[in-house]
Amino acid sequence: MSEQLTAQQIYDMGKQYGATSTVSNKLIIRGASGSFIYGDLIGKNVPSIFLDFTSQVGCNAIGHGHLAILDAIDKQSGMELLHSCGNDWFNEQAVLLMKKLCEITPGDSLGKKVFLSNSGTESVEAAVKFCKARRRKNGEFKRERFLSFHGAFHGRSGFALSLNCSKKVHTAGFFHLRDDGDLSFGQQTKDRAMPVSHICFPHKYDRGSTEDFKAFLDILFLENVNAIFIELVQGEGGIRVIDHECLNLLVEKCRKNNVYIVVDEVQTGLMRTGKMFACDHYKLEPDIICIAKALSGGAIPIGATVVKKEFDFEPGQHSNTFGGNPLACRVALALINELEKINAREFFNRIGILEEFAPQGLGMMRRVVFDSKQRRDQVLDLALDNLLLLIGAGEKAIRLMPPLNISEQHLRLGINILKKCM
Ligand code: PLP
Secondary structure, rough: OOOOHHHHHHHHHHHHOOOOOOOOEEEEEEEEEEEEEEEEEEEOOOOOEEEOOOOOOOOOOOEOOHHHHHHHHHHHHHHHOOOOOOOOOOOOHHHHHHHHHHHHHHOOOOHHEEEEEEEEEHHHHHHHHHHHHHHHHHHHOOEEEEEEEEOOOOOOOHHHHHHOOOOOHHHHOOOOOOOOOOOOOOOEOOOOOOOOOEOOOOOOOOOHHHHHHHHHHHHOOOOOOEEEEEEEEEEOOEEEOOOOHHHHHHHHHHHOOEEEEEEEEEOOOOOOOOOOOOOHOOOOOEEEEOOOOHHHOOOOEEEEEEEHHHHHOOOOOOOOOOOOOOOHHHHHHHHHHHHHHOOHHHHHHHHHHHHHHHEEEOEEEEEEOOHHHHHHHHHHHHHHHOOOOOEEOOOOEEEEEEOOOOOOOHHHHHHHHHHHHH
């Protein structure tokens, strides 16, 4: 098979054969190393090196081609055991990973269990099933409704999609052909894959929304609610950080009313926000945590749903083919091992540098907001022309998620390019 396609050929073939999805610019990626991506920008005739300030939406948390990740892949292929169905037969890497995930997530490590899958949306899908299964086992048949937030993004499969409330295009027509995907505040929907109410998100930087939220909490009816799904920092929704006091009030009310708390850490998990999990900032011990992206080591897709033991499934209630495969699990273990070795002082320096430039956000997950979507998109394009790869978030923000181990020099370089483009 040829590896000599020109950039234009790759682009044209992508358009010809690839189903339309989320490709939004003309960068063709050919290689990568550390915090950099090597590729071609259609229209420019020279291949270039781009600073990757997206970490590929958080997947490449320790950059591209990290030796520890390559070594894990090598070791596993050396054993010639690249795949076995981890949910059908146990393997050493999978059990080690599940134990590790129980240890690093908040709460008693012996009081938890893990379901392994292949993506963020599957980790959310499993979380919904855990909640439903437990209610059924308890005979709590009235608890059919789920809560999530305006601005929420939890994935693209049935239950996860039902929880979403960020962009209309994600949901429009996928539950009801005539449905335009629009949801106003507090509106309940029965016609998604499950009944969901989307409530206002108490955004730390917006006093209005936190005041509204407190008033709203007083009248929030929870008797028929199964679980609430929370992103402590909304990623796709625009890097919006939840207000601490509002979260505490919400958690207290949910606990009092027997509502399960699920935290989606698919984007925030594994040190992206400066601590192992965003939950650690809030001293929150949820019933369920969803993990993916960074767990892949930027290499092998994986998802994980960590639950309190009492949520465990009955045999056969849930499974999959690729979850818990030894290759993905070995890579995930190597990634966690590297995260645990990150020099704290240097890490907090990097966070400080990023925070000084972009005060809104948490840890290495921050944003710059523009007046309009059009202006934001212009800056994204200009940055790309200046060899800085970025992605948007929400309607008019740019998301800053450089690798956690980026050097200070490269971090400053990226910030300076962005400043120039603005
Ligand atoms: N949950 C959150 C918070 C996400 O940011 C994403 C993806 O961006 C998902 C779930 C879905 O993950 P995936 O695209 O791996 O299915």
